[in-house]
Amino acid sequence: MKRISRAVIILTAFCLIAAHLTGCARVTELRLFAMDTLLDIRLHGNTADSLEADCDKLVSSLEDKLSATIDTSEVSGFNQSERGCTLSDETSSLLSLALRVADAVGGFDVTVYPLVELWDISHAADDWTPPDSDEISDALVHVGADKISLSGNELTKTDPNTKIDLGGIGKGWAVGSLASTLADEHPEAWGTLSFGGNVATVGTKPDGDYNIALRGPSGTELVGEIRVESGIVAVSGGYERYVDYDGRRYHHIIDPATGYPSENDLLSTAVYTAEVTPEAGALADALSTALFVLGYERAAMLVDSGALDELCGCEVGLVLITSDGNITSHGALKEAFYSYGSES
Structure with a gap:
């Protein structure tokens, strides 16, 4: 058995690289x-000396609530409860x-934690x-x-062994929260945040679009690269984390x-939301996983039909790489994605 652990210094999934002009x-x-x-932050313009401490505080606060591996988090509190x-x-x-x-898409379920x-x-x-x-059937x-049922702030479950994991949506929320907060607190600054396969723009780039390379x-x-004025891109792929065992790969x-x-x-999905908010970041993050699970045909249909624009409350785009190496772009990225090779 050979275990592959890609260095986290390289962004996961498509591996997003924001191109900047200094x-x-x-x-x-x-x-x-x-x-x-x-979490990589690159901002141009004047920023406060407290930037690093402020960012660390915001992300740490989220992690303390959302982590399934921190015993004192809210998620762990639910998982440990009856x-x-x-x-x-x-x-x-x-x-x-x-x-x-x-509910709207499928392929994404926070109760998958068991x-x-x-x-x-x-x-x-x-x-x-x-x-x-048998073990898989028992967990299912x-x-x-x-x-589970959410009413206001009360989350209940009918099965004591049901557990949740917000790892597939939490980083998107975090990058959207950070980007929108930085834009408000540093109105003259512009740049990008990269966090666990999610990239968000901050502010307005003075000389044109942001170029986010995939x-x-x-x-x-x-x-290829995505050229947009602003937004969030989230990516998912089965090659981010995986194990090779007995000639087979498990991601x-x-x-x-x-x-x-x-x-x-599918080999990978990249979902773009045109807004930079916590909600848009979370939805992009969750949808990148959901569409990866659903496969090419359903993923493309959901974006091309406009159904995800309605779900997210903003324009949604998609780039797909199939197992045979084909690259396609959809929705808001149909004209905003520029392939370095062949694209259909």
């Missing part, structure tokens, strides 16, 4: 570690968005082996959005319907 303005670059990944618990306004707002995606724990791909040791079908019994699944070549994105790592015709 000009003559002051450039502030920060790198923080939070939520088990790197019937449920009271959430903060922020956590309940985020969970509400997650449930909307699960399966995430069972597979444990992100922390696999050298003696890792895949769970057997406790999975399903119908097993790296392909190989991790070595750029496949970390679990299909909540089957209990197994998703298998379809």
Whole structure:
């Protein structure tokens, strides 16, 4: 068994790289570690001396609420409870968005955590082996959005063994929160934030669009770039974290319907939302996972039909890389994605 752990200094999934023109303005670059990944901040223009401390405080506060591995977090409090618990306004707002995606799209379910724990791909040791079908069936019994109910800030469950994981939506919320806060507090600054496969723009780039380059699944070549005035891009791919065992690769994105790592015709998805808000970031993050699980045909249809624009309350775009290397762009990215190779 060979375990692959890609260095977190390289952004996961498509690996997003924001292209900047430094000009003559002051450039502030920060790198923080939070939520088990790197947060990279690059801003042009005047920023406050407290920038690093302010960013660290915001992200740490979110992690303390949302982490499934911090015993004192709200998520852990729910997971350890028999019937449920009271959430903060922020956590309940985020969970509400997650449930909307699960209901409207499918392929994304925060109650998948019993399966995430069972597979444990992100922390696999050298003696890792895949769970057997009976173990997966037993875990699936406790999975399903119908097993939890959110009323205001009260989250309850009908199954004591049901657990939630907000890892597939929390970083998007965090990057949207940070970007919108920085834009408000540093109105003359502009730049980008990169956080765990999510990139958000901050402010208005004075000389034109932001260029957000997408790296392909190989991790070595750029496949194209997104050119937009502003927005958030979230990416997902089965090559971010995986384990090779007995000639087969198992990645970390679990299909909540089957209990197994998703298998379809996609290598990766990149979802773009035109707004820069916590909600838009969270939805982009969750949708990148959901559409990856659903596969090419359904993912493309949902974006091309405009259904996700309505769900997100803003324009949504999509770039897909299929298992045969084909690259397609959809929705708001149909004309805003520029491929470095062939695109259909």
